[in-house]
Amino acid sequence: MVTIRDVGKHAGVSVATVSRYLNDKGYVSEETKNVLKKSIQELGYKPNQMARSLSTKKTNIIGLLVPDITNPFFPELAKAVEETAFSNGYTVVLCNSSEQQEKEKHYIQSLQQNYAAGLIVTTNYTEAEYYRHIKLPIVALDRRLDPTIPTVTTNNVEGAKMATNYLLEQGCKHILCIRGPQGIGVAEDRMKGFLEVVNNAQDIQVETITSPFEFTEAEQKAFNILSAFPTIDGVFAASDASAIGAMKAAQSLGRKIPDDIQIVGFDGISLGALVTPELTTVAQDIYHLGKVATELLLKKIKEEPIDNHLIELPTELVIRRSTK
Template sequence: MSSIKDVAKLAGVSVATVSRVLNDKGYVGQSTREKVEKAIKELNYKPNEIARSLFKKQSNTIGLIVPDIMNPFFPELARAVEDMATKLGYNVILCNSDENREKEQAYLDVLKQNYVNGIIVSSNTLTAEQIGELNIPIVSIDREISKGLPTIVVENKKGAIIATRFLKNKGCKRIGHIRGTYGVVNAEERCEGYTDVVAEEPWFRKSYIVNGNYDMESSVEATRELLCLHPEIDGIFAANDIMAMGAIKAAYQLGKKVPEELAIIGFDGITISTIMTPELTTIAQPIYEMGELATTILVSLMEQQSIEKTYYTLDIELIERKST
């Protein structure tokens, strides 16, 4: 592998001159620049990006912090971010925070130390104060952190209303809800949407709502408890697809047939929902579009371009499959 010294020797110039050409800093005559560029091409020299980042105090890199890489929603989102970042000439560093405040702050510190140009983050713990201290462009996705911060979300409450009404229209007489983590904005909005539809029903009880914590195994236990307490339930709206899959597993364990005895609908539209049995009916988010949009906005901010607006609410879509 060639070094910067090899380039300087072949071009007949100093290492400092090669560095000025690479970093486009300082004056270099046209003929000298051409000799350096020719030497770089002949030697197939690849600059040390870490060293360049230290010199320029910035890099062609953006950070992506997600709360749970085990949830297929976030790898799909990461794929969209990476695809768009690559098109725009940037690399991506992926960080999994586990919704842990200390771990998230540690990642923020590492990303800043590596001179990332900007960060896309999905967080329920990051504060406006932490954002201000970073002093680099930030875009929030899936969850709102603070007013004025560029944010991309979907119609969570609307989607929950559509899901719950869909179950009613399918003939479900008693509909339960497996909610997401307490305190997470989209979980609260989806729970509100469900409640808006069923609150006036004579059968409704608060015990028809259980916490699946946005996790498959937690939702298995939550669903078992729900169905044991309320065996009359014939429909379940789960606040994400992973929990809906957990609900299907619990139904199988309890000997309930899906959808004949229990209809189940999720929320997200992750790819894996199409390959399970039965295939999952879901409220689909435009996951790829969210990732593309977040990256485009972030790069615009990093390159000091104006953006159309700071708050984007994308629509959702009901996709009916075999679980209902």
């Protein structure tokens, strides 16, 4: 195994000079840098990343914190983050908090203690003060935590308005809104967009239920309310997972989609195109969301200037067979 001493001997310099070069600490002339680079390549030297991180208190590790890995939105997001980070020489550690605040804090503390280079957070908690004091470069993804924290999100209000208007255009008169959890920015924004449309519509009846962004609870709650209100002919769900849960509930009640009831989701996950009938959805560009957030974090890690602390990406209504 090639050591730092072997590199120094091969290049004709001291071990201290090799260390300064590898850790980018202290002066090393351009001529010596070129000699060391050549020696490292010829010898096939691989730096000990753990030892290096202890010396520099830096690693090439990026933490990605998600609230629920079983929601298909987050694996698709993670794929974009991982591929973008990897192409820039970084490794992503995925941390699933299972929507437990203490678990989330544990992961953040662990990443800080192990000298992670930075952190991408998509959280269901809104303690802005806590995130503001994290001693790591941080970017918020699909969530707004604090104006001081760079954020990449989607125009959720406009997306929800688009979905609700489409249901009205398709003739829906009694609409169920499956909103997301209280206090989460994206859920509040999607609810806001929905209400802006229905509050200005005439002769519309509205029902609302609250559900996590997941299948099972959405299905159970949708089943109960669809049973109680058989005239519901339209559903706007604040996530595709909730929409798919509602589809299953409607089908179990013998409601034909889209003849008896039309359903629109929000997210644009791949699964939406695989269910029967295929789900009409307000699609986010999930890959682009993850890519932009990672590129923003890399800028923070490199201490490069960030011109825009809030990047809001557009949505697109993808019409499939769950609507007429």
